[in-house]
Amino acid sequence: MLLNKRNNSFVNSILIISILLGCTTASAQEKTMLLKNGYLHTGNGDIIASAAIGIKNGTIVLLKNSLAYSHSVSDWDTIIDLKGKHVYPGFVAANSTLGLTEIDAVRATRDFHETGIYNPHVRSQIAYNVESEVIRTVRSNGVLLCQPTPRGGVISGTSSIMAMDGWNWEDATILANDGVHINWPNSTQRMADNRAIQEKSKDYGTQKQELYSFFEAASSYASTKKPEKDLRYEAMTDCFREKKRVYFHADDLQQLNDIIDFVQYFKLSAPVIVGGYDAALVARKLKDAKIAVMLYRPHSLPKREEEAVNQPYSTAFKLQEEGVLFCIQNEGDMEAMNARNLPFLAGTAHAYGLTEEQAIAAVSLNACKIIGIDKKYGSIETGKSATLFVSDGNALDMRTNNVTFALIDGKIVDLGNKQKDLYIKYKQKYQQGIK
Numbered sequence: 001m002l003l004n005k006r007n008n009s010f011v012n013s014i015l016i017i018s019i020l021l022g023c024t025t026a027s028a029q030e031k032t033m034l035l036k037n038g039y040l041h042t043g044n045g046d047i048i049a050s051a052a053i054g055i056k057n058g059t060i061v062l063l064k065n066s067l068a069y070s071h072s073v074s075d076w077d078t079i080i081d082l083k084g085k086h087v088y089p090g091f092v093a094a095n096s097t098l099g100l101t102e103i104d105a106v107r108a109t110r111d112f113h114e115t116g117i118y119n120p121h122v123r124s125q126i127a128y129n130v131e132s133e134v135i136r137t138v139r140s141n142g143v144l145l146c147q148p149t150p151r152g153g154v155i156s157g158t159s160s161i162m163a164m165d166g167w168n169w170e171d172a173t174i175l176a177n178d179g180v181h182i183n184w185p186n187s188t189q190r191m192a193d194n195r196a197i198q199e200k201s202k203d204y205g206t207q208k209q210e211l212y213s214f215f216e217a218a219s220s221y222a223s224t225k226k227p228e229k230d231l232r233y234e235a236m237t238d239c240f241r242e243k244k245r246v247y248f249h250a251d252d253l254q255q256l257n258d259i260i261d262f263v264q265y266f267k268l269s270a271p272v273i274v275g276g277y278d279a280a281l282v283a284r285k286l287k288d289a290k291i292a293v294m295l296y297r298p299h300s301l302p303k304r305e306e307e308a309v310n311q312p313y314s315t316a317f318k319l320q321e322e323g324v325l326f327c328i329q330n331e332g333d334m335e336a337m338n339a340r341n342l343p344f345l346a347g348t349a350h351a352y353g354l355t356e357e358q359a360i361a362a363v364s365l366n367a368c369k370i371i372g373i374d375k376k377y378g379s380i381e382t383g384k385s386a387t388l389f390v391s392d393g394n395a396l397d398m399r400t401n402n403v404t405f406a407l408i409d410g411k412i413v414d415l416g417n418k419q420k421d422l423y424i425k426y427k428q429k430y431q432q433g434i435k
Helices: 010-020 133-139 204-223 231-240 253-266 279-288 311-322 335-351 356-361 365-371 418-431
Strands: 032-041 047-056 059-065 078-081 086-089 091-096 143-148 155-163 173-183 188-190 198-200 245-250 271-275 292-295 326-328 388-391 403-408
Touching (some): 091 335, 133 418, 143 403, 173 365, 245 253, 253 279, 326 335, 326 365
Parallel strands (some): 292 326
Antiparallel strands (some): 032 047, 047 059, 143 155
C-alpha cells in the first residue's frame, strides 16, 4: 500500500505511516501526503472514480484524477495507494451531546443540562471532554466533527463546533460559541389519559409572549450602552449582529409557522430549525425565509396514527425537492452513543428518495453550511481542511462500512476503541477453544 514499503495489510500501512511521520493522536501534520486511487465522494455532489488527493500542512492542496495525474515519488513524503477504497469528507454530528456525557444513567457523567430557564450564557465548549470513550467509538464510523449542544430550559445555552480529537477542549475547538439554542414552547399537549391524541396547549400563548419579551430586552441591551453587564443578554448580543446563529428546537406545524414570524420580527440572521418533524408541510415558507433545518433522526416512528409508517424516512427527500437547506441529526434517546449510526441514518434517507451524494451531503457539507464552517470543512476540495476518512465500502451501508483510515486537519486519527479491543481479545479466546 505504501510505495516505499511492502505491506499486505492496509491497517499495518497506516501504523507505519504514523511512525514515519512521527504522528500520534492530536499531533501536528506538517509533512506531505498523497492519497491515490480512491473512489472519492467529495461531499458537494461530485464523484471522482480514481482520485489523487494531495495534503500539506493539514490542507488539501491537490485534487486530480489519478489516471491523468503523473506524480514523482520525491514530491511526497508519504504516498498511499487506496486501491479503490471509498473516500468521504468527515461526517458531522450536529446538535449532539457528544463529549458532554459518558454514561446516560450516571448523573455525574452528564454535563449538558444546566439549572435555570434562560441560560444563553452557558457554553458547551468548556465542558467538552476530548478523552470520552464514546467519542472514540463514534469517530471509528467516520463521524469526525460534532456540535456539543446544551439541553434543558427555554434557552439551553450556546453550542460550539469541535473536532473529535485533540489534547483538550481548546485544541479541539473549530468554532467557539456558534449559536444559541432555544426550546420553542410546545403548542400541543397530550390528553389527560396520555392517549396519542393531542390538544392545543393552554399555556402556549403565554410562553411564547415570554420568549418575545426576553428577546426584546436582549435586543435593547445589544443596541444601547450598558451601565452594568448582564451575562445572559451579553451572550445574546451577537445574535442581533449576524455573528451568532439562533437554533429553534421545534417540530409541530404551529411552532414552525410561529418561528418563521419570530425570525422575521427580530430580523435574525442564519436561523435554524432543529427537529422539524412537520417541516415538509411548510417547506416553501422555510425556503423563502432562508431557514435551514436540522432534521430529526429518520429512524423514528410517526408521531400521528394517520401517518404512513415511512413518514420519517422520506421527509429528507421532500425537503430536498423543495430546495430547503437541511442536514440529518440524531437527537433522542442515547444520542451520544448512537451518533455512530449517523451514516446509516443518511443511508435510510438515500433508500427513501435522496441520491447517494445528496445523502452524504446531508451529514457533511450541508451540516457545515448550517453551522457556519463550510469554507473549511464538509467537502473534499482544494484549499479545505484535510478532514476525511477511508472506508472499505459504502459508508452509508452498515454491511460495508469499515473505516480504516481517517484524518482531522491532516492529523492521523486513532480508530481504535474499547469495543474493538474487546472484540479482538475474545475472538482470540474462542479461536483457542477456551470456554
